[in-house]
Amino acid sequence: MAARVNSTAIRRVNRVRLFHALREHPNSSQTDLQRLTGLDRGTTSLVVAQLLEEGLLTRGEPTYPGRVGRPETALNIAPSAGIFVGARLEPSKVRIISTNLAGELLDRLDLPGSTDIYQSITLFREGLERITRSSGSNPAVRGIGVGVPGLMDRDGCLVLAPNLGWHRVPIRSLLQEGLEAPVYVDNDANAAAMAERLFGACKSCANFAYLSCHSGLGAGLFMEGRLFRGVHGFSGEIGHVTAVPNGRACGCGKWGCVETYVSEGGILRTLSERGRWFGNLADVAEAARQEDLIVLEVLNEVGQYLGMALSSLVNILNPEMVVLGGTLANVFEFLEGAMHKTMDVHVMPPLREVLRVILSPLGSEVVPMGGIALAMDGFISAPHLDTSLRPQPS
Ligand SMILES: [Zn+2]
Numbered sequence: 387m388a389a390r391v392n393s394t395a396i397r398r399v400n401r402v403r404l405f406h407a408l409r410e411h412p413n414s415s416q417t418d419l420q421r422l423t424g425l426d427r428g429t430t431s432l433v434v435a436q437l438l439e440e441g442l443l444t445r446g447e448p449t450y451p452g453r454v455g456r457p458e459t460a461l462n463i464a465p466s467a468g469i470f471v472g473a474r475l476e477p478s479k480v481r482i483i484s485t486n487l488a489g490e491l492l493d494r495l496d497l498p499g500s501t502d503i504y505q506s507i508t509l510f511r512e513g514l515e516r517i518t519r520s521s522g523s524n525p526a527v528r529g530i531g532v533g534v535p536g537l538m539d540r541d542g543c544l545v546l547a548p549n550l551g552w553h554r555v556p557i558r559s560l561l562q563e564g565l566e567a568p569v570y571v572d573n574d575a576n577a578a579a580m581a582e583r584l585f586g587a588c589k590s591c592a593n594f595a596y597l598s599c600h601s602g603l604g605a606g607l608f609m610e611g612r613l614f615r616g617v618h619g620f621s622g623e624i625g626h627v628t629a630v631p632n633g634r635a636c637g638c639g640k641w642g643c644v645e646t647y648v649s650e651g652g653i654l655r656t657l658s659e660r661g662r663w664f665g666n667l668a669d670v671a672e673a674a675r676q677e678d679l680i681v682l683e684v685l686n687e688v689g690q691y692l693g694m695a696l697s698s699l700v701n702i703l704n705p706e707m708v709v710l711g712g713t714l715a716n717v718f719e720f721l722e723g724a725m726h727k728t729m730d731v732h733v734m735p736p737l738r739e740v741l742r743v744i745l746s747p748l749g750s751e752v753v754p755m756g757g758i759a760l761a762m763d764g765f766i767s768a769p770h771l772d773t774s775l776r777p778q779p780s
Pocket of ligand 1: 625638643
């Protein structure tokens with residue numbers, strides 16, 4: 387029994403590896419895929435045959451490897467084999483995108499969000515119908531992935547979003563209701579980390595943290611090649627590390643959490659306490675560019691708080707990279723100096739030397755693309771798909 391489970395798991399890993407190799411290197415031949423995946427010839431041929439049988443690959447024009455021998459057929463992920471839908475649910479906006487099976491963007495749709503989570507779900511369902519219709523003539527939706535700000539448990543229940551007042555919402559089952567395609571839901575930082583791994587800055591990085599800063603601060607931890615979720619799925623709540631003992635009240639019920647100073651709301655609050663009122667961080671960045679000294683001083687302090695929180699994370703987890711995303715990106719250039727200086731002091735030198743801190747290259751698309759990554763991962767590694775792996779008749 388154990389051997390059978392193992393071989394099923396290995397076949398699944400091989401299938402995932404080959405699919406992603408072809409996604410990243412379109413027009414590859416079987417020889418190319420063998421080289422890219424490290425799989426042997428027989429296994430490569432077997433996985434390709436199954437994916438062809440399922441209609442997930444197409445054969446292109448023959449290519450010539452450059453020396454005497456038989457031409458090889460170029461392979462691609464079939465563009466018409468279906469779509470994935472990814473989304474981010476947040477109070478200010480519901481953003482939905484669709485991609486083909488290779489993860490290439492087909493369409494995007496922004497709808498005004500709602501502070502009522504049930505209303506957000508209704509908006510999402512309307513948007514899903516619209517984007518499915520506009521993504522081609524009746525494409526099969528192969529998977530739907532959604533990133534949500536808040537604590538998501540392993541059963542797809544949104545346990546708590548402290549800044550939004552969302553509490554105990556069985557969000558996956560509500561989103562799944564009446565839909566045939568499987569729905570995957572995760573915390574927005576986890577979804578974003580998956581996007582960085584599959585489509586962004588961390589394609590070849592197995593140990594990194596994605597830091598999401600919007601209304602709160604959270605981290606998606608990608609450790610040793612996979613998402614690290616913790617016992618209940620609540621890992622990465624770096625926003626609730628204490629920055630100031632007995633400091634500001636936090637939505638989580640504690641005091642002085644770092645996100646009460648480093649999130650968008652926290653930064654705007656500090657500025658207002660010093661006589662500067664702004665509606666968002668893009669306007670704050672503009673004032674910083676105009677060299678408003680109060681604004682620059684506040685952003686310097688934010689950089690120190692962020693540097694302290696990241697120092698703890700880096701000392702504990704030893705990541706190769708930290709990728710920052712969310713609205714904090716607007717003002718990052720004005721706080722990164724203080725952040726780096728703080729980390730120089732508080733991170734142990736051998737861990738500091740290998741660390742890179744960068745802004746997400748995926749920008750505001752990162753969480754919806756994370757939804758695509760969750761859907762793609764679920765689809766290509768789905769257990770029902772690899773039960774018939776066997777040699778095809780030639
Ligand atoms: Zn807190």
